[in-house]
Each structure stands twice: as C-alpha cells, then as structure tokens.
Amino acid sequence: MNTKRDEQWRVDLRAKIKAKDRTNLERVHMPELDPEYRSHIRNEEVNLGLTPEQAMAEAQRCLDCANPTCMEGCPVGIQIPDFIKQIETGNFLEAAKVLKLTSALPAVCGRVCPQERQCEERCIHLKMKKDAVAIGYLERFAADYERESGQISVPETAARNGIKIAVVGSGPAGLAFAGDMAKYGYEVHVFEALHEIGGVLKYGIPEFRLPNKIVDVEIENLKAMGVIFTNNCIIGKTIAIQELEENGYQGIFVASGAGLPRFMNIKGENLVGIMSSNEYLTRVNLMDAANPDSDTPVYKGKKVAVIGGGNTAMDSVRTARRLGAEKAMIVYRRSEEEMPARVEEVKHAKEEGIEFLTLHNPLEYIGDANGRVTHMILQEMELGEPDASGRRSPVEIPGKTKTVEVDEVIVSVGVSPNPLIKQSVPELEITKWGTLVVNQDTMQSVSIPIIFAGGDIVRGGATVILAMGDGRRAAKAMDEWIKSKG
Amino acid sequence: MNKIISKEYFSANVVKFVVEAPLIAKARRAGHFVIVRVGEKGERIPLTIADADISKGTITLVIQRMGVSSTKLCALEAGDYITDLVGPLGKATHIENFGTVVCACGGVGTAPMMPIVAALKKAGNKVITVLAARTKELIILEEQMRGYSDEVIVMTDDGSYGNKGLVTNGIEAVIQREKVDMCVTIGPAIMMKFVSILTKKYEIPTVASLNTIMVDGTGMCGACRVTIGGKTKFVCVDGPEFDAHQVDFDEMLMRLGGYKDQEKEEMEHKILHKK
C-alpha cells in the first residue's frame, strides 16, 4: 500500500490534469550533442540532460497509477511515481531523496540502466500504444540537480560500533554495500586492485556516456561517511582472505566483478591489432592513452571491427570512432533485435556513423608479414530456433563467407569472473562458470559464512543496478548476521 | 604511494631501489612481480621483485633504463614516492633441488633473473649463470650474480669481454662439459627462442620467464596473452614462467613489436615537449 500516493498534494496534483491529457503529451527528447561533432570528441557526454522545464513537463506524463507496474520492472524497486510527482511540482531535491531511499547511485543508473527493458518496459503508456514515460531521464535529472545544487546530503550514519568490515572491489556492488554498512555504523574498508576507485564505472564505461566526475562525487560522499579506500591492493595477492579474518574483519563482501575477457579462440586472434574490449577501454579510459601526454599507447585504427553486441561493444566501437576510425563496424552474430546493448547506445552509435554487420560471425583473421591484422573472414548467419536464453540462435549459412579489410579488431564477446578470490580460498563454492555460490536472499556464501558476495562475481556480466541492489541486500543481511552472532 | 628508501647505481643504466611495501614484502616469493606507475600520466609497467625484507617492510627493484617509463622511474631519488605499486603478481617460481641448473640471461632479463639464481642456490642447486650481451658495457649485475652462482660465464657478441659468442654458445659449452638437469632463461624473446631450441635438442627441461606487454597485470585485459602448447595463456596470471619448449616465440616476437611505432612517437613527443 503506497500511503504517499494518498497524501492530499498528490491527490490534488492528479486532479489537475486529466489522465487522458497526460497520455496525449509527447515524450520529451533528450538534448544531445550533434552526432558529427561528437564523433570526434572523446570526453564530452552525448546526452546533455533535461532542463527543469523539460523535466517537469515530462513528469506530467506520468499517470501516478494506483498500481505502478513500472516499479515491478525496477530490480531495486525504486518508488518511481513518488519521485516523478516531486519533479512535477518542482521539488527536485525531494525527488532525489526519494531515489536515494532505494538507489545508491541514481546519477549513474539514470545514465546506464537498460530502462527500456526494466521500468519503462512496464509503463502503462505502452499499453495505450504511446511512448513510455522517460523514467531514466527523470532519474538522471533529479540526481544531477541535487549534485549540481551543491546541496548533496551526506547520509546520516549510526553511532560507530567499532566493527571492521572488508569490501573487495570498488565497483557499483562494493560502493553500494560500503554506503549502507557505513550508515549502519560499521568501520568499512574497501580494497581495490587498480589505482582508481570505481570498477567498471571508471575503467570500462567511457566519459562520453558516464563522466568520471559523477562517480567521484559518490566516492567523496562515501569518504565523508567514513568509508576507507585502499587502492593498489589485491585481496588474495597483497592480503589473503585469511589475513583479513585474522586482522579482525568480521565480514567480507566480495564484489570483485567479472573482469576476465573472453576470446573466441579462432585462427589469427593473437595477431597484432586484435585485443579485448577490456584492454582497449582500459587503455583509453583508465590510462588516458588517447591523450598525447599519457605514456600508455593505444592503436588508432582506421578500419576497426568490434565483435559483439553488448554495451561494451558499443562503448568500444564509439570510442574507436572518436579516436579517428573512418570505418567503425559492429560484427554481431545475431540480429539487431537480440542485441543486449541498451537501445539508446545502438541509436547513438548509428547516428555516429557506425556500421552494423549483424548476422555475421568472425571465422578467422589474416595478418601481414609483421603479424598485423589486415583482414577478417566473416561467416554469414541466419536465425534459427530460440535457445535457452529465449533468443533465436544464429546458425551458419553454409558456404557464405566474406572477407573484410580491417586494421584493428576489438573482441567484446563477454567476460568471466575473476578467479583470484577462489584461488585464495579454495574451499569457496563456485559454479562451473566460476561465479560464487551465495544464498539469493542474503548474498551470503553457502560455504564460508564470513564471506558475502554480489554483483558480476555472482551473476557473471550483468548490470550496474543489479550489482548495486546486491550490495544493498548483502549489507542488510550481513548486519543482521553479525548482530545475531552477538 | 610507496616511498623509496634507498637508491643505488649498479651501472650507469641500472638502478637498484629499496621501496617501502610491507604487505608485498610479506606475501612475495621468488618469481613474483609488481606493477608500477610513475606519475599521473604514467604507464603501468611490470617489474620483478628482486628481493624483500619482511622485518623492514621493504622490497628491492632493479631497473634497467630502457624506454619512457623506466627512464622516469630511474630519475626518482631516495625519499621520493612511486605513484602506484601493486603486487605481488604472477605465479612464484617453482624452486627445488634439481641438481645442476643453467641460468641464461641477457639484456632486460638479467635483473629479474637475480632472485631466481639466489633462490635456486639456496635450495641446494649447483647454479651456473650465463650472462650475455652485445658488448662489454652492456654486461650488468655480474658481481651480484657471482655472489649467488657457483660459476658465471660471460658471453659478448663482439668478444670485448668474457668469451666471444652468443648465449647459446655459453650454454652448449656447459652441456658438453657436464650433466645439466634444468635450464632457466630470461631475456629478449629472440634470445629465449634460441635457448629453447638448443635445450630442446639436448632434452633439458627449460623454463622461460616471459616479458610481454602488460596493462593491468591481473588478468583483466589479455594484452599479455601468449600461445603455450597451442593454448592462449595470460602471462600475468598463468605465468610469467612457462615450459620454454611449449612457447610460441614467433607469435610472442610479433606481438612485442606491436606498439613499436607508438613507443617511438611517444619518445619523440616527450623529447619534443621537454623543457
């Protein structure tokens, strides 16, 4: 029962505009950088964000349903109508507060969540053949407004209880967990293997989609709440899990992500100029390799093929375009409909002149005398029966291949969990995919109770919002578990 | 940030640093390496841990000045801080008493060989070290190696010092003289390739420590991938040491050449923009 919906101001607000009129309003268009301009600019965010007027107008489209189905689509159950109606009345800071009740990283999720498959997919408007309310844009608006207002609130923390907790990894799962545990009063130490805090949000997702400064604000906030970050520290290498226990940590949250790149193991894949999307994006994002002052080199291919159809593939191909590729191609073995990438990323990529070779799969790469890739041989595919994931599986069309000229190939066909923690604690139970086995409700390891885990290390390559949700659930459960131990 | 406790020159281009890193000092074994970054624009480069002192909480790094990053590192002084230092990484060397071991190294491989020679000696092996270089000036760490080895054979291409000839001539002379149970080789890929061909001929088990390009050093990027016995492996997590007879050195050589052009541009850019 949503009592907020029955508050007088909400009742009055609903009465102000007829539902039918709300439905007839057009969905807002996100202001964007010009595609030609942005294909050459590496560090400017493509989506510019809504103005307050645009946000308030878009908020009017929301019917404030008695039974808001959008919320069922949200993996963390954000009180969607509650925050949208605050925007409609111009109470942007209140809207941000509502978001923060459930989401630790609204400015991030508003930018990178696949809304069209979550909240917006369930919006009532779709049933009436209208565009969904732009929930993601509004989420981003409220979070940005709060941050830019300078009135960002550092959440209150309970009295310190002196209990030390360790977090392995500083991606969205680790950050969300750390925030909640700090609120509960724990002394939280986050250990990060890389020199930067933020996980995929920093080394993976490019600046043109998620500016670093947004992630940094969240990290600063956590520091203000007393969370201690240690970079350049690999749990399982620099410090063993056992040592953490011996040093008095009473709970360990493993959020080490799925950082291992997969390759296809086809002929020629180790040629010069062929690399994983992790390598490519790490060079450009973490090491700033495209900046002439950076010591780290990066290829700037003219004819670049990116293999895969996920967000990582889109980020790589759009980065290649920005680094000067005249021809930047996506090679994907299914059709566009099956692509796991966010719809908006595909749209942006197309506007930026990215070519889509769907229903094509690389068979082999060919190189020159120096071992540099020069061509790829592609197998043409067609769609067959749906597979276990429900997507129609691609099948080869016998005899149909083509050869395409390339000077750089970025392989983006998925990632596997990092095996370091398992190597450090051999008794830890994992699946055959290498993900940690945890209780789905508490995120507690089924084999070693002091260990909780969440995010990609449990799910394989998943999403920011799921990682964040795991972090929050784990925090709640660990708090209860520690208290129950007395 | 890790503080440099002391700096010492082994030769004009070879520097020894003792660096504060208590956790790494405690966790490291022979063969492990660290990733180091100097300055906010710095590159992440792998360096073998030459030695460690658990009680003082320090590790020793030996750096040969080569490209942009090692030059930056060598320019630091005692009291300065290394921006980032992470480790220990990779798998430790498998050390046991094999009997007689030939340790063949040259160029960039000499510094990382030092701790392995020391550990092999400590385990009771008879250690014969073959130090190779193009010419006399490029022979480094000879004195240190003598301290850990039963015998040191110096080879120079031009005969300006020690024996004239390649590293493989030095190894072969030993093999013809006495029974060799094991060979360890670290150096330029081309050198390791020929050492591997030689020891294969004599069926002597050989370990090569590969120095590929790396970025993160934790298995995250695949920049360091090599083919071992037909399978792709990541040097930073599966290595750095592999059965030399299984390594596809030709592919490794090709991949090492990958960033040559950029590296050159990089150097030129740095020289051009230096005040």
Ligand SMILES: Cc1cc2nc3c(=O)[nH]c(=O)nc-3n(C[C@H](O)[C@H](O)[C@H](O)COP(=O)(O)OP(=O)(O)OC[C@H]3O[C@@H](n4cnc5c(N)ncnc54)[C@H](O)[C@@H]3O)c2cc1C
């Ligand atoms: C390029 C790219 C684009 C993406 N785009 C989207 C998108 O648009 N929308 C979306 O929802 N999701 C997206 N994702 C997926 C999303 O980023 C991940 O699902 C999410 O980041 C997982 O969070 P996490 O906290 O589990 O792990 P990560 O973000 O991977 O963080 C794990 C951290 O742990 C560190 N670590 C690992 N092992 C250790 C150790 N032993 N000791 C210490 N530290 C360790 C790692 O260095 C890393 O920083 C994208 C992923 C990539 C790579």
Ligand code: FES
């Ligand atoms: S250096 Fe990145 S995986 Fe080895």
